[in-house]
Amino acid sequence: MNLRVEGVSFRYPSGVLALDGIDLAIPSGQLLAILGENGAGKTTLVKLFNGLLRPSQGKVYIGDWDSAEHTTAALARRVGFLFQNPDDQLFERTLAREVGYGPRNLGASEAEVKRRVARALKLVGLHDMAEAHPYDLPQPQRKLLALAATIAMDTPILVLDEPTIGQDEVGRGAISRILTDLHRMGRTLIMISHDMDFCAEHAQRMLVMLNGKIHVEGTTEDVMGQTKKLDEAEVAPPQLVRLAQALKMPGTPLTVDDFVDEYKQWRKKKKSK
Amino acid sequence: MRGGSIYIERSSGLHWLHPLTKVALTALCFASAAALPGLPWLLALFVGLLLPLAIWGRLTGAFLKACLLVVGPFVLSLTIIQGFFSGGETVLFKLGRFAFTQEGLLAGLTFAARLLVALGGTLLLMQSTPQPHLMQALTERGFPPRIAYVVLTAIQIFPSFQDRAQVIMDAQQARGLELQSGLLNRARLLLPMVGPLILGSVMDVSERAMALEARAFSSPARKTSLNTLADSLLQRAVRWLLALAAAALLLWRLWSALQ
C-alpha cells in the first residue's frame, strides 16, 4: 500500500514548528529509511501516518484513504507503528496478551489471535516467555516485544521508530531477518534509525531530514554519496562508504561484499594504468 | 515528550502574569480543595473562577482535556468505592450483598471534585508558565533551590500523570482501540492503569531530580539568570490577597473541625 504526504506542516501546541512543508510519496512495497539529527522531526512525521498527530496544514493519504477522515484506531488496520520508546507502548500483563491486543481490537477470532501471537513471538525469539510480564524483560527485549506486537497487526504498512536501538548482534540479526521477510512479502516499510550500517544494508531509499524539512532524498546509494548534504544534516555515512571515499574509490559500496568487489575492480584498473 | 511539554505558548494576560501570582492562585485552589465543605462550592469555584481564567489564558480546550484525562479515571474508581463501601441510608441499587448508596455516590463525587479543583489550579499555572520562569521566580524570592524544586516536583506530578495517560492512550489507539466512545469509556480504559500511571509519573519526576542533581543543581554558588520577570504593584497586592484567602480558608476549616 502506498502513502502520500502533500504540503504538510506541523506545529506543536508549545509553538515549535516541527514539520515545514513536507511533500513525499512512498510507493507500495518500498523500504524507506528516514535519517536526521535529534529533533529533526522524524518522529513527528511518522506520527502523521497513523493519525496520532494531525497536520496543521496539508494532507496525508494512506492508500486511498484521506487520513483526516479516519481515526487512529481505523488507520491501525493499515499502519502498524513501533514507538521509539517501548515503554510507551506496553501496557498488558503478559507478553501473549500484549501481542494479542492489536489483533483482538481488529476483530480477529481467538484462534487467529493465538496463531498470530505464537508466530510474532517466535519471530523475535520470545516464544518461551509468553506468560511472563513485559516489565520482567530488559529494555532491549521489551523493544523486541513491542516489535512483535506491531507485526501481529498484519498491516500493509509498518512504521518502525528506531528498531535497532540498544540491540546486541542477536537482536539486530532478528530484526534484520524480520525486515527482509516483511519486505519480501511486499509490505511498505518505513524505518527511522541512527544506525547507518543497518540502514545502508536494508533501505532501498533514504530520506534525510533537517529542521522539519526534507534535506535530501533518493536511492540509498545516491544519498550516501552526497557527502556535503549529509554533513549539513549532521548525518555520518557508514564506515564502508567513508573508507571508500578516503581511498578515493568511485562508487558507494553499501555492504562488505560490494566493497570487496568494487575494491578489486578499482585495483585492477589502477594497475593497468 | 514527558514533563515540560505541558506548557502551551499563547499570548494572553494569564501568560503575562508573574509566576508567583499564579503560584498564589494555585495555593488558593489547594486550600479550597481541602477546605470547601461540599460539591456545589467546589464546582462553583471550578466553573466560576478556574474556567474563566482558562478562557482568559486561551487554554480552554487543553485545560478541559487535561482535567478529563487526569480526573476521569478517579471519578469512576472513587464513586464505585465510596458508593459501595461508605455506607448510608438511601440505597440506589444492589449488587449481590452490596448496596450502592446515594450518600456514597455523593462522597465519591465530592472527593473527585476536590481533586479537580487542585488539579485545575495546577494546570492553569503549568500550562501558562514556562518551567524555567517558575523556577527563577521562586529562587529570586530567596526560596532555597532545593525547596523550589520540591514545590515544582509536587505540582508536576499531575501534568506528568497526564503525559503518561496520553502516551498509553496513543499506544492503545495505534493498535486499533477506538477511543471515540465517550468519557465513561475512556475512564474505564484508564482505570487499570492508575497503578502504573502513578508509578511511572513518580519515576519520571525522580529521574528528573537525579538529572538536575547531576548538573550541580544544588551547588551553593549563586546562579545568574538571563531575563527578568515582569511584576507590578497590583500583582503583588493580588498575590497577598490570594495567599491570605488561602490561609483564611484553611484556618476556618480547622476551626470548624474543632467545634
Ligand SMILES: Nc1ncnc2c1ncn2[C@@H]1O[C@H](COP(=O)(O)OP(=O)(O)OP(=O)(O)O)[C@@H](O)[C@H]1O
Ligand atoms: N510533544 C511535544 N511537544 C512539543 N514539542 C515537541 C514534542 N515532541 C517533539 N517536539 C519538538 O519537535 C521537534 C521535532 O521532534 P521529533 O521528536 O519529531 O524529532 P526526531 O527527529 O524524532 O528526534 P530524535 O532523533 O531525538 O527522536 C523538536 O524540536 C522537538 O523538541
Ligand SMILES: [Mg+2]
Ligand atoms: Mg524521534
